[in-house]
Amino acid sequence: MARYVVHVRSPKSQVEAFDYMADLTNFARWDPGVSEATQVEGEGPGPDAAFDVTVSAGPRPLTLRYETTSYDAPQRVVVEAKSSLLTSLDAITVKADGDGSIVTYDAELTMNGLLGLVDPLLGLVFDRIGDKAADGLVQALHGEKVDTAGA
Numbered sequence: 817m818a819r820y821v822v823h824v825r826s827p828k829s830q831v832e833a834f835d836y837m838a839d840l841t842n843f844a845r846w847d848p849g850v851s852e853a854t855q856v857e858g859e860g861p862g863p864d865a866a867f868d869v870t871v872s873a874g875p876r877p878l879t880l881r882y883e884t885t886s887y888d889a890p891q892r893v894v895v896e897a898k899s900s901l902l903t904s905l906d907a908i909t910v911k912a913d914g915d916g917s918i919v920t921y922d923a924e925l926t927m928n929g930l931l932g933l934v935d936p937l938l939g940l941v942f943d944r945i946g947d948k949a950a951d952g953l954v955q956a957l958h959g960e961k962v963d964t965a966g967a
Contacts, residue, residue, distance in 0.1 A: 817926045820946030824919045826959035833917040833957060834890035834910040840867035840882055846952035849945050851877060863887040869897070880904060902927050919957060921950070 826833050836842055838861035843853040851870045858865035863884055870879045880897035882904070887893050890910060897904045902925060909920040923946065954961060 817924055819922070819924045820950075821920065821922045822946065822950040822953065823962045824921070824950070824954055824957050824959040825913060825916065825962045826919060826957035827916045828957055828959075829915065830910050830912040830917040831890045833919050834893070834908075835861065836956070837908045837910065837919060837921075838865075838887070838889070838893045840865075840869060840895065842956070843867075843869055846956035847949040848952055849949060856881070858884075861887070861889075861893065867895070882906070898928075900928060916959075918962065919953070919959070921953060 828836070839855075840861075841853045841855055843850045849872050851872065853867055853869045856866050856868050861884075865887075866881060866883045868879050869882055870877045878899070878901075880899060882895040882897045885894045885896050886907075892907065892909045894905070894907045896906075905924045905926075907920075907922045909922070911918045911920075950961065953959075
């Protein structure tokens with residue numbers, strides 16, 4: 817399993833930051849590894865929402881269906897995508913921080929089946945991908961990265 821966690825302090829309110837992050841169509845705006853994100857179930861973020869997210873994955877793009885597995889506005893949303901190749905579990909937590917908020921993005925990626933043997937190598941690649949996404953998230957939220965002690 818590969819895991820990437822980032823904490824971003826933002827001037828956006830808890831509700832505003834949560835609404836932006838829970839709408840996965842915004843992924844393509846801040847994550848350079850995402851070329852397209854489309855809602856395919858539900859209307860806007862919510863417990864019944866699902867999104868098709870197309871990511872760069874080698875020679876051709878890979879579209880993953882992210883389904884909302886937990887939704888507790890405006891604090892936390894968890895989405896999961898499963899394919900024959902991998903399982904992605906993304907948890908987004910938003911806490912109030914004065915007039916702004918702290919957004920925690922916690923992503924776990926696990927290769928399925930025999931591909932699980934490459935999980936240790938996946939962590940190295942996932943860190944680079946995560947760093948690029950984190951930079952985009954900081955820009956989108958007009959924020960700054962903070963360590964876990966500040967989150």
